[in-house]
Amino acid sequence: MPLRAKVASSVSRTxxxxxxxxxxxxxSVIGGWIGLKIDPDLLAHLASGRAIxxxxxxxxxxTTTRLAAAAVGVLGPxxxxxxxxxxxxxxxxxxxxxxxxxxxxxxVDEHYLPKVLVATEPRVVALLNLSRDQLDRAKEVAMMxxxxxxxxxxxxxxxxxxxxxxxxxxWAAAGSPAVTWFxxxxxxxxxxxxxxxxGSPIERQADQWWCTGCSLRRPVPQWVVEDDGVVDxxxxxxxxxxxxxxxxxxxxxxxxxxxxxxxxxRPTDAVTRxxxxxxxxxRYAQVVRDGRNIRLLLAKNPASxxxxxDMADEAPTLLSINARDPDxxxxxxxxxxxxxxxxxxxxxxxxxxxxxxxxxxxxxxxxFHHVRTFGEAVKLVPPGRxxxxxxxxxxxxxxxxxxxVL
Amino acid sequence: xxxxxxxxxxxIYPDLLSTYGDRGNLLILAxxxxxxxxxxxxxxxxxxxxxxxxxxxxxxxxxxxGPQALAAQRLIADRGLHRAVAQGSVVFAVCAGYQxxxxxxxxxxTQYHGLDLLDFRSDRGPARAVGELGGPIDPRLGLPPLxxxxxxxxxxxxxxxxxxxxxxxxxxxxxxxxxxAWRGKLLGTYSHGPALSRNPALADxxxxxxxxxxxxxxxxxxxxxxxxxxxxAATAVS
Numbered sequence: 001m002p003l004r005a006k007v008a009s010s011v012s013r014t015x016x017x018x019x020x021x022x023x024x025x026x027x028s029v030i031g032g033w034i035g036l037k038i039d040p041d042l043l044a045h046l047a048s049g050r051a052i053x054x055x056x057x058x059x060x061x062x063t064t065t066r067l068a069a070a071a072v073g074v075l076g077p078x079x080x081x082x083x084x085x086x087x088x089x090x091x092x093x094x095x096x097x098x099x100x101x102x103x104x105x106x107x108v109d110e111h112y113l114p115k116v117l118v119a120t121e122p123r124v125v126a127l128l129n130l131s132r133d134q135l136d137r138a139k140e141v142a143m144m145x146x147x148x149x150x151x152x153x154x155x156x157x158x159x160x161x162x163x164x165x166x167x168x169x170x171w172a173a174a175g176s177p178a179v180t181w182f183x184x185x186x187x188x189x190x191x192x193x194x195x196x197x198x199g200s201p202i203e204r205q206a207d208q209w210w211c212t213g214c215s216l217r218r219p220v221p222q223w224v225v226e227d228d229g230v231v232d233x234x235x236x237x238x239x240x241x242x243x244x245x246x247x248x249x250x251x252x253x254x255x256x257x258x259x260x261x262x263x264x265x266r267p268t269d270a271v272t273r274x275x276x277x278x279x280x281x282x283r284y285a286q287v288v289r290d291g292r293n294i295r296l297l298l299a300k301n302p303a304s305x306x307x308x309x310d311m312a313d314e315a316p317t318l319l320s321i322n323a324r325d326p327d328x329x330x331x332x333x334x335x336x337x338x339x340x341x342x343x344x345x346x347x348x349x350x351x352x353x354x355x356x357x358x359x360x361x362x363x364x365x366x367x368f369h370h371v372r373t374f375g376e377a378v379k380l381v382p383p384g385r386x387x388x389x390x391x392x393x394x395x396x397x398x399x400x401x402x403x404x405v406l
Numbered sequence: 407x408x409x410x411x412x413x414x415x416x417x418i419y420p421d422l423l424s425t426y427g428d429r430g431n432l433l434i435l436a437x438x439x440x441x442x443x444x445x446x447x448x449x450x451x452x453x454x455x456x457x458x459x460x461x462x463x464x465x466x467x468x469x470x471x472g473p474q475a476l477a478a479q480r481l482i483a484d485r486g487l488h489r490a491v492a493q494g495s496v497v498f499a500v501c502a503g504y505q506x507x508x509x510x511x512x513x514x515x516t517q518y519h520g521l522d523l524l525d526f527r528s529d530r531g532p533a534r535a536v537g538e539l540g541g542p543i544d545p546r547l548g549l550p551p552l553x554x555x556x557x558x559x560x561x562x563x564x565x566x567x568x569x570x571x572x573x574x575x576x577x578x579x580x581x582x583x584x585x586x587a588w589r590g591k592l593l594g595t596y597s598h599g600p601a602l603s604r605n606p607a608l609a610d611x612x613x614x615x616x617x618x619x620x621x622x623x624x625x626x627x628x629x630x631x632x633x634x635x636x637x638x639a640a641t642a643v644s
Contacts, residue, residue: 132425140425140470142470142472190424193421194421194422194473199472199476201421201452201453201454329536329537329555330426330555330557330599331555332426332427332430332555332598332599332600333426333427333599334427334600335427335428335429335430335433335599335600335603336426336427336429355629355632355633355636356603356633358629358632358633359603359604359629359630359633360430360603362629363430363433363434363437363603364433
């Protein structure tokens with residue numbers, strides 16, 4: 001590593017440590033930011049010599065990154081940005097902090113994938129899904145798919161691991177010479193009714209989909225979720241015992257195994273490591289308070305709300321909605337979510353934008369009770385499980401409140 | 407209303423024009439009719455299907471540039487909406503769908519023909535208008551103030567054959583001064599997505615236009631009223 005990069009890396013680690021010591025943050029952004037100021041190529045220097053996998057998509061990237069890092073860990077130490085700091089500053093901090101590791105698995109914000117491809121020259125890129133997310137500022141879904149496709153075309157040596165169930169992802173990956181397809185299922189279809197290649201309608205039947213105007217169709221996946229396990233490309237079924245709930249996390253596990261396989265990890269060696277992951281940056285964490293077993297689920301956009309309903313138990317459920325900058329200021333998406341799976345459960349609502357949610361639930365025919373605080377919600381539900389589903393800053397607010405009390 | 411007493415509501419091209427919870431307007435109209443004991447039939451018509459010409463209410467949602475241009479071409483070729491309007495149907499359009507009702511609009515840097523149903527044209531503004539949108543509605547419509555969220559790059563210039571829906575006190579709307587447009591039973595707004603969720607009285611106006619009733623039995627709008635009050639208080643401060 002050039003001297004400038006060594007200095008930058010060292011200063012970056014120090015800044016991160018100072019940030020943590022001062023209680024100002026977990027250091028996963030500030031360290032990288034300072035390091036990149038000193039050496040703009042620091043990320044490339046830190047990435048050099050490592051076998052790297054990038055994980056990107058609208059939903060599931062933090063969890064899949066965590067699972068993939070666990071699976072690749074069979075081979076040796078893995079650097080990873082485990083706290084969702086998924087832009088180049090976060091990657092720089094993570095690599096600087098980890099020191100020299102043979103492997104790295106990095107979560108990448110979908111907008112930054114082209115830039116991080118150039119900087120890190122990864123061996124593998126995993127593409128999970130693309131759907132609407134914070135539309136008052138994010139790129140539209142089709143533009144994102146186009147950006148990925150163009151970027152991947154410039155990196156033909158990269159092995160792509162991609163979701164065969166998402167037409168946008170398939171189209172983005174289809175130009176790459178080496179693709180491994182996995183089937184992780186996709187509940188959300190409302191951003192892929194129009195073919196990104198030719199503009200014709202896309203038809204769906206059971207788990208198949210095809211364009212009615214051109215040759216784009218679902219590729220045959222090599223890794224498939226089946227029952228409570230995953231079938232590998234040779235047809236062998238592996239039981240997956242996760243601490244993380246829901247079928248969506250089985251899909252994330254399949255993706256992690258497919259990524260690890262590109263580094264030579266056999267699924268039989270990796271599955272036990274997947275079961276050690278208990279919570280991911282506070283998500284899925286379970287906290288006991290006043291006899292209530294509270295589980296926190298993060299849902300940031302329509303597709304992830306559908307997945308959260310699937311993960312949640314049939315139990316009292318608190319929904320919390322904010323619309324601050326990190327959440328997106330527009331709450332219109334609430335009408336893209338069908339909340340009817342919650343009918344029959346005790347539903348409580350809170351958050352800055354609880355009234356938007358109230359109007360939505362009323363139209364959806366889901367009875368609810370509005371509470372001002374998280375504490376009030378805990379008092380209103382009987383002892384036992386309380387599921388909490390919240391969007392980004394609402395989730396952080398509730399975590400902070402739980403941390404204060406415990 | 408069509409020959410039977412059922413109110414029929416058509417959502418036009420949800421495969422192209424549905425970006426920001428647009429389904430909400432369909433659900434809200436259907437629910438508010440049903441709560442009054444009015445039978446409702448809703449229909450989603452895709453862009454590869456012919457548009458029925460005898461429905462009572464037609465809804466147009468928001469969309470990105472490409473789908474918006476495609477929707478314009480198909481609606482112009484189909485002519486179904488023009489026939490329905492000639493027969494007195496109600497049209498409620500938001501955002502990109504609103505622009506479609508005029509003479510022309512810009513998408514992907516190119517000017518496209520609109521449906522020529524209302525006397526206005528749209529072009530590109532200096533900056534994208536993103537944020538809360540609100541203001542007092544044309545007093546002739548007898549509605550409380552408009553409140554909504556806008557997200558569009560276009561500016562709309564009204565001709566003499568159309569009236570602005572509202573005067574802008576928050577946000578940009580058509581041009582920073584006026585917002586939306588209406589004439590007869592056609593009404594468009596930049597308040598995008600589920601615009602009716604914050605404007606239940608506007609939803610009832612559309613139902614009254616469709617049924618010919620002067621009044622409808624009141625509904626319990628406690629939550630919508632709280633939402634309106636909260637949003638209007640938030641924008642008054644900012």
